[in-house]
Structure formats: structure tokens, C-alpha cells
Amino acid sequence: MNTNAFRKLSYGVYIVSAWDNGRATGCTANSAMQITSTPATIAVSINHNNYTNKCIQDSGRFAVSILSEQSDPSIIGTFGFQSGETVNKFDSVAYELKGYMPVVKDSCAYIVCEVIDKMETETHTVFLGKVVDADVLSDQDPMTYAYYHNVVKGKSPKNAPTYIPEAQESKATEKWVCGICGYVYEGDTPFEELPEDYTCPVCKQPKEIFVKK
Amino acid sequence: MNTNAFRKLSYGVYIVSAWDNGRATGCTANSAMQITSTPATIAVSINHNNYTNKCIQDSGRFAVSILSEQSDPSIIGTFGFQSGETVNKFDSVAYELKGYMPVVKDSCAYIVCEVIDKMETETHTVFLGKVVDADVLSDQDPMTYAYYHNVVKGKSPKNAPTYIPEAQESKATEKWVCGICGYVYEGDTPFEELPEDYTCPVCKQPKEIFVKK
Numbered sequence: 001m002n003t004n005a006f007r008k009l010s011y012g013v014y015i016v017s018a019w020d021n022g023r024a025t026g027c028t029a030n031s032a033m034q035i036t037s038t039p040a041t042i043a044v045s046i047n048h049n050n051y052t053n054k055c056i057q058d059s060g061r062f063a064v065s066i067l068s069e070q071s072d073p074s075i076i077g078t079f080g081f082q083s084g085e086t087v088n089k090f091d092s093v094a095y096e097l098k099g100y101m102p103v104v105k106d107s108c109a110y111i112v113c114e115v116i117d118k119m120e121t122e123t124h125t126v127f128l129g130k131v132v133d134a135d136v137l138s139d140q141d142p143m144t145y146a147y148y149h150n151v152v153k154g155k156s157p158k159n160a161p162t163y164i165p166e167a168q169e170s171k172a173t174e175k176w177v178c179g180i181c182g183y184v185y186e187g188d189t190p191f192e193e194l195p196e197d198y199t200c201p202v203c204k205q206p207k208e209i210f211v212k213k
Numbered sequence: 214m215n216t217n218a219f220r221k222l223s224y225g226v227y228i229v230s231a232w233d234n235g236r237a238t239g240c241t242a243n244s245a246m247q248i249t250s251t252p253a254t255i256a257v258s259i260n261h262n263n264y265t266n267k268c269i270q271d272s273g274r275f276a277v278s279i280l281s282e283q284s285d286p287s288i289i290g291t292f293g294f295q296s297g298e299t300v301n302k303f304d305s306v307a308y309e310l311k312g313y314m315p316v317v318k319d320s321c322a323y324i325v326c327e328v329i330d331k332m333e334t335e336t337h338t339v340f341l342g343k344v345v346d347a348d349v350l351s352d353q354d355p356m357t358y359a360y361y362h363n364v365v366k367g368k369s370p371k372n373a374p375t376y377i378p379e380a381q382e383s384k385a386t387e388k389w390v391c392g393i394c395g396y397v398y399e400g401d402t403p404f405e406e407l408p409e410d411y412t413c414p415v416c417k418q419p420k421e422i423f424v425k426k
Binding site for chain 1: 214215216217218219221222223224225232234235243244245246247248249250251252253254255256258271272274279310313314315321322323324330331332334335336337339341344345346347348349354355357358359374
């Protein structure tokens with residue numbers, strides 16, 4: 001597996017913010033996407049280790065501030081490389097209230113959401129938010145992760161899904177191959193001894209379809 | 214609420230493919246994002262009405278082909294504006310087997326996933342996939358939705374979360390619109406004066422398909 005393929009996925013650069021018992025906080029995120037149009041919903045993925053995750057769980061609301069290519073790149077560092085538990089990130093970044101939520105002033109649009117569902121993964125929570133307020137703040141182009149990476153020369157914080165550690169794996173292959181999808185059988189039971197109703201786990205075609213290679 | 218804010222979210226342009234009982238099929242999607250890095254997982258959002266949704270549910274696997282700026286834009290129309298239930302989309306789009314899945318040849322990277330979780334919304338399923346194979350196919354820049362919209366002048370298919378009904382789009386007085394994919398002709402030559410063999414640059418349908426609006 002070549003994890004560099006993940007770098008070809010396109011993202012924006014966002015500040016996901018929430019209230020922490022009356023104090024505004026937030027974190028940098030790349031993973032936000034619209035899920036449905038009516039009613040409008042947005043999904044964001046936030047690491048369990050991000051203090052913002054806890055704040056969203058507690059308050060049930062989050063705001064996505066969409067940074068533009070002209071946004072001050074230091075905002076990304078302020079929100080991305082330190083914890084909102086110990087630092088008042090909004091002390092150095094101006095915000096205004098939109099849909100009752102703190103939104104970064106220096107952004108080109110914002111979307112305020114009410115959490116209506118979530119999905120847990122090993123390291124991140126995917127929050128599904130129903131949009132309760134949204135507006136465009138400027139006609140500047142949104143900053144893409146590629147722009148940030150290539151132009152601003154940013155780096156992913158460790159908690160980001162886009163973070164890539166050094167190690168990569170490879171795998172070995174063997175003999176019986178599905179004639180439709182090319183799936184290679186690698187089970188412990190010899191292929192010949194598999195039951196006659198065995199089917200390809202990928203394309204569901206019957207055992208006869210397999211060829212020895 | 215100003216839904217134009219949603220247009221400031223950044224996306225790529227992807228073909229999400231699956232096996233349909235031994236037949237390769239798929240659909241165009243914008244909504245794909247990495248959720249975790251170890252183990253690597255990817256979320257994609259697919260409309261309930263897309264036949265590909267059923268195929269992913271049945272087979273438990275999907276592939277994401279990441280289109281590049283150089284990819285033939287007609288691929289987007291082929292996979293985005295017709296149903297895989299009735300059309301063999303891969304008949305006109307070359308694919309190769311990667312991780313036992315059909316992957317669009319004319320793309321810059323692919324990611325193959327095994328479904329490990331999902332979240333239902335009113336119109337879309339968010340599939341969470343564990344990455345089982347991934348690779349970079351070319352060093353071309355990935356196509357972003359903004360590039361597609363601004364350069365290729367594409368439009369969202371109706372099933373896409375990024376779809377915005379006609380009423381909210383900025384309106385010109387009179388325009389020629391492709392009856393299949395909704396592409397709006399904006400060339401300098403008056404539409405009537407275009408050669409008879411003119412075809413829609415997105416879905417490749419003939420001139421007669423265009424309607425005046």
C-alpha cells in the first residue's frame with residue numbers, strides 16, 4: 001500500500017470551533033464535507049485527542065470556519081499545534097458570533113451545525129451536523145490543503161487524518177486467483193479443500209471462476 | 214442561511230466503484246475524506262438513489278479513483294449523470310484491477326476499501342472503509358471540484374450533496390444547456406453557429422440534446 005495516494009484527496013483548511021463552558025475554542029481540520037443537501041448536513045472528523053472533540057460532544061454544536069488563500073496562515077498553527085485545553089487559542093485570533101457560535105473573522109465562509117449523529121473510529125469521531133446557519137464572508141478563494149502544503153509549506157499536525165508516519169507495508173501473494181476481479185486466495189485451508197459453495201469474497205463469483213497461477 | 218457557503222468547502226472529483234455481481238460499476242462523487250491514519254480509513258458519502266450504493270452494501274468493498282486535472286472530463290458525465298443499473302459505464306471507460314477492484318485507468322491515484330462501518334442520513338449513506346490497497350498512478354495534480362466547476366464548467370449531478378437547485382444558481386438571461394448533464398454552453402461563438410458535430414464537452418452528447426433556457 002502506498003499511502004502517498006491519500007495525498008491526492010483534496011481538502012480545504014478549516015477551523016472547527018465549539019464552546020467550552022462559555023470559552024471559545026477550536027482546532028484546525030481538513031476533513032469536512034457536505035453529506036446531504038436537504039436538509040443540509042456536514043460531516044467533520046475530529047481526533048479523540050483534540051480537546052475540541054470533547055467540547056463538541058458536550059455542547060452538541062460546532063462551527064466550521066473556512067479559511068481562504070488570504071487568511072493569515074498563523075491561524076492554522078495557533079489552532080493546529082497546541083491544545084485548547086491549556087491555551088486560549090481565540091485570544092490571538094479574532095472571532096465574531098455567527099449562529100451563536102465563535103467563527104474566525106479572517107475566513108471566507110462559515111457553517112454552523114447542530115450534531116445529529118456521530119460515528120466512532122479508532123482515533124477519530126465523525127460528527128454529522130445539521131446546518132443551522134451558514135454564510136459567505138468574502139469572495140476570496142478557499143484555501144485548499146494542496147495550497148497550504150505547496151504555497152504556505154504547512155505540515156500536518158500529528159492528530160490530523162492526513163498525517164502520514166514513515167512506515168509502510170507491503171504484502172505477499174499466492175496461487176489461486178479469481179478470474180473476474182483478480183482476488184488472490186491467501187487463506188490457510190488449501191484452496192482445493194474449500195467447500196464447493198465458496199465464493200470470491202470480493203466479487204461474489206463461484207469457486208469455479210478461480211484459476212491457478 | 215446562505216447555502217453558497219457550502220461552495221467554499223473544497224473537494225476532489227472521484228469515481229467510486231464497486232462490483233455488481235461480477236460487473237464493474239460506479240458513480241461520480243465529491244465527498245471522500247480520510248478519517249484515520251492508523252489503520253487508514255476513508256469515508257465516502259453516496260446517495261441512496263445511486264445504484265453504486267446498493268452494490269457497496271452488497272459487496273462490502275469500494276474503490277475510489279482520484280481524477281486528475283488531465284483526466285478526460287467525459288468520465289465525470291459517464292459516471293455522474295446516468296444509472297449503473299441500466300448502463301455499463303465501464304464499457305466506455307477503461308479500468309484496471311487494483312486490490313481486486315475496478316479502478317479508472319485515467320486517474321492519478323486509487324484507494325481500495327473494505328466497508329467497516331456506515332452512517333445513514335436522510336438521503337446518503339456515509340461508508341467508512343478500511344484501506345486495503347492504495348497507490349499513486351501519476352504525478353498529475355488531482356482535479357478539485359473548484360477546477361471542475363471553474364475550468365471544465367461542470368455542474369453537480371442531482372444526487373450529489375454539492376447539488377444546488379437551479380433557483381439558487383446565479384442566472385444569466387438566456388443560455389444553451391445540455392439536456393443530459395446540465396452543462397451550460399458559455400463559448401464566444403453563438404450556439405446556433407457551432408458545427409453540427411459539436412458535442413457536450415462533459416457528457417459527449419450531440420448538439421441536438423441542448424435546450425435553450
